[in-house]
Amino acid sequence: MDAIDLLLKRVSVPRLQEPAPTAEQLDFMLRAAGRAPDHGQLRPWRFLTITADDRYKLGELFVQGLLSYDPEADEKLIEKTRNLPLRAPMLLVVIATFVEHEKVPAHEQLLTAGCVAHGILLAAHAQGVGAVWRTGSLAENTVIKKGLGLTDNEQIVAYMYLGTPINSLRNPPTLDPAPFLRCWPETNS
Incomplete structure (x- = not known):
């Protein structure tokens, strides 16, 4: 796949099945991710992989988190929350790890x-x-963040669900950038 097609045709794939990405595929993803713009080369991120039976443990942690802010949650919502991690064979948690730096504020690291x-x-x-x-x-959720081992200077950026697409990928609509683009300063002529 060439780079232009990749950039214009990437879509989210919410319906996933086994197999999970291989170790080599995951390594490639993490190496590519490491090319992100990074002022000061602080590398303000880390990852957790969750696979196999550990997805059930994460589901229980999700339920604890849910009940921490909604102790009256009904059984249907509890079961739905418990099963969220089972929607993919691998979850990759992307975590922002903020580093004290005089020139690189936390929002830039995020x-x-x-x-x-x-x-x-x-x-x-x-x-x-x-x-x-x-x-x-x-x-x-602070209960979930604590259960995942996050510190006070960390924030979950993404639960990345990864696996093999169940269905063929949809063709994304072409996005016209014109409505989002303005010249500055704008003139009223």
Whole structure:
């Protein structure tokens, strides 16, 4: 796949099945992700892989997180939350790890970690690996962050669900950039 096709045709793949990415495919994704813009070369990120039966453990941790803010959650929501990690054979948690630096503020480091996550999506797509980036309240929950071993200076950027696409990939619509582009300063003539 050439680079232009990759950039214009990458899509999220929410329906995934076995097999998970191979060790070689994962290594390629992480190497590609490491090419993200990184002011000061701080490398303000790290990853956790979750596979096999550990996905069930993560599901239980998700339930603990849910009950920490919604102790009255009904059984249907609890079961749905428990099964979230089972939607893919591998989860890769992308974590921003903030480094004290006089010239590189935390928000810039968070953007770098976001670019890392995007690089993973692109490298997955280039290899035919299905991937979808998920966050939501489970990425902000302190019970879950503690259970995953995050420190106070870390933030979950993505739960990257990885696997083999169940369906053929959709063709993304062509995005017209014109509505998002303005010249500055704008003139009223």
